[in-house]
Amino acid sequence: xxxxxxxxxxxxxxxxAAANTARRAxxxxxxxxxxxxxxxxxxxxxxxxxxxxxxAEAGLSFSGAMTRVRRTVSRVAATEDEDVLRSDGxxxxxxxxxxxxxxxxxxxxxxxxxxxVVLATGGRPAVPPVPGLGELAYLTTDTVFDLMDPPxxxxxxxxxxxxxxxxxALARLGVGVTLxxxxxxxxxxxxxDASDVLARVLRSDGVRLRTGAPVREVRSSDGKALxxxxxxxxxxxxxxxxxxxxxxxxxxxGLDAVGVRTxxxxxxxxxxxxxxxxxxxxxxxxxxxxFGHTHAAYAMGRVAVLAGTRRTRRPAFEPDxxxxxxxxxxxxxxxxxxxxxxxxTAARAAYLPMxxxxxxxxxxxxxxxxxxxxxxxxxLGHLGGGRVLGASIVAPRAGEMxxxxxxxxxxxxFAGRLAQTVHAYxxxxxxVQRTAAQFVGTHGGRTARPVAVG
Numbered sequence: 001x002x003x004x005x006x007x008x009x010x011x012x013x014x015x016x017a018a019a020n021t022a023r024r025a026x027x028x029x030x031x032x033x034x035x036x037x038x039x040x041x042x043x044x045x046x047x048x049x050x051x052x053x054x055x056a057e058a059g060l061s062f063s064g065a066m067t068r069v070r071r072t073v074s075r076v077a078a079t080e081d082e083d084v085l086r087s088d089g090x091x092x093x094x095x096x097x098x099x100x101x102x103x104x105x106x107x108x109x110x111x112x113x114x115x116x117v118v119l120a121t122g123g124r125p126a127v128p129p130v131p132g133l134g135e136l137a138y139l140t141t142d143t144v145f146d147l148m149d150p151p152x153x154x155x156x157x158x159x160x161x162x163x164x165x166x167x168x169a170l171a172r173l174g175v176g177v178t179l180x181x182x183x184x185x186x187x188x189x190x191x192x193d194a195s196d197v198l199a200r201v202l203r204s205d206g207v208r209l210r211t212g213a214p215v216r217e218v219r220s221s222d223g224k225a226l227x228x229x230x231x232x233x234x235x236x237x238x239x240x241x242x243x244x245x246x247x248x249x250x251x252x253x254g255l256d257a258v259g260v261r262t263x264x265x266x267x268x269x270x271x272x273x274x275x276x277x278x279x280x281x282x283x284x285x286x287x288x289x290x291f292g293h294t295h296a297a298y299a300m301g302r303v304a305v306l307a308g309t310r311r312t313r314r315p316a317f318e319p320d321x322x323x324x325x326x327x328x329x330x331x332x333x334x335x336x337x338x339x340x341x342x343x344x345t346a347a348r349a350a351y352l353p354m355x356x357x358x359x360x361x362x363x364x365x366x367x368x369x370x371x372x373x374x375x376x377x378x379x380l381g382h383l384g385g386g387r388v389l390g391a392s393i394v395a396p397r398a399g400e401m402x403x404x405x406x407x408x409x410x411x412x413x414f415a416g417r418l419a420q421t422v423h424a425y426x427x428x429x430x431x432v433q434r435t436a437a438q439f440v441g442t443h444g445g446r447t448a449r450p451v452a453v454g
Contacts, residue, residue: 004028006305007112009097009105009253010120012039013294014285016080017301018118019090025309030091030114032107037085037092038077039122040142040286041294047076048145049165053327056172062150065173069145099254103280116280118304119260119268120297121253123246123286128157131217136225138218139241141166150175151239155227158243159186159211161326164198166243167207168328177207178235180227182214187326191338191392197367198328198394210235248287265289272316273307274300282308291319321409325399330368333402336390336409339373339451347375347389348382348448350438352431354395359426368394370435372405373451374415385415385439397428404432415439 006022008015011033019031031037041047051072055065078084082092093112097105104113125140127133139147141162152175156167159181171177179202181188185195186202186209199209214230218240225240250266259278261269267289274282282304285297300317307314326332339349354360354368370393374386391405408418418436423429437443 004030004091004112004114006030006116006118007103007105007114008032008118008120010039010122010249010285010287011035011037011092012120012122012285012297013041014122014287014297014301014304015039015118015120016085017298018120018284018305019085020088021302021305023089025305027305027309028091029089030093030112031085032093032095032097032105032112034094034096034121036077037082038080040124041297042077042080043073044142044145046294047073049141049162049169050327052145052173053165053169053329056169057329060173062173062175063148066145066147073145096252098252099258099260102258102278105254116282116305116308118301118308119253119276119281119283119287120285120301120304121249121287123248123292125242126245126247127242128215128244130157130215132219133242136218136220136240138225139239141243144241151237152176153237154178154239154241155180155225155235155237156241156243157215157227158245159183159209160189160243160245161187161324163241163243164202164326164328166241168202168205171202171205171207176237178210178237179207180210180213180215180229180235182212184212186211187332190324190326190332190334191371191394192340193369193371194332194334194392194394197330197369198326198332201328201330201367246286246292248289250287263289272318273314274304274317275308280308290317291322293322293324296322318410321406323399323402323406325402327399330365330394330396331398333393333398334391335402335406336388337373338390338392339371342373342375342389342451342453344375344389345450345453347373347451347453348386348439349373349451350435350446350448352435352438352444352446354431356444357395357428357431357434359428359430360395362426363396365396368396368398370395370401370431372415372418372432372435372439374439374448377414382439383414384417385419385436387412388415388418391432393432395428395431401429401432404429419443 005027284300
């Protein structure tokens, strides 16, 4: 039995954040990780995928891009490996943990306990129940970066953020890509106008799109993958990549034995302070299903530790002001609510196409837009432009531009403050300033309009 103050299960972004936060607070920490510290983000997610995207943008060959991916993964992994963690005072144990008693787990026959346990076991690729898929040697986001040679053709199942990113990058590396999405549009959880822009761009990159196309079955013939769609079309390709989301790693953890409840999909139920239904146990990251992005997992990991050790002023994870970014080119970024999600009839929307932004014109990158949404601020109404409710941006630097609206939401800033702040010319962020100006008057012939509720 090894006793400590904080026991973290999982070495991904959430687990690392929890462990480092606890250690900086002077607590004794044990981190149990089944795989190498760094988790999915470092080895199969953000780091390799964004490296692949940049390599494709730079015009590298497929082999050159994959070489850069492996080199980058190694470099990043070296900054958070076991030696680094131990040098920071974190006890690292490799193995799979299982709860055997309250705030006590067993790892390879040894029991470890702590005053507080943080569940951060992450997730893995979700594989849809498509007939025949189990008989095929398909790729997932866990295995696609192991490719040494480029396939001549590839079918990507899933038109969400990961599917779109990989489809574009691989197409730019010379692979013939068909992207299949069962929803009527790409990025079904984001702004419909963003979906339209991205669809046009992907087609111009040579990606063949099949939206509104559920898969009926998958089979193999002559060494090729055959994907039969519900309308009878059969898409044939050398390889098949499944990018249809993720599922939580909660099996075999003994959660029932200690009263940690999960939802029907297996996600651990938590409150806004990341506390689970079991005393002394918190959870963070993909295992919760609250917000499936690395930066959110990191924030949740910090909250899970700090909220669990404070009786007053307990921090909470507030997903409304956390941005989401799809790293295609152009990038797609959102924060808060998009227009079709707003129920406030007094809310207003401001819109600016990138074709009216000088920086976009100079870069010959006019596809995209900025949308800001603002609502009345209590008794002050729309004074000062009201309060920012959300934003949707499609632009080459949308992932950077989204942080101004995110900050405005986090701090309760008047929308007009974004317009008052002097922005450098000609920068991409001037588009945010000019859009926000529409909430306090007419700017460039444009004025904020009422949102289309419903």
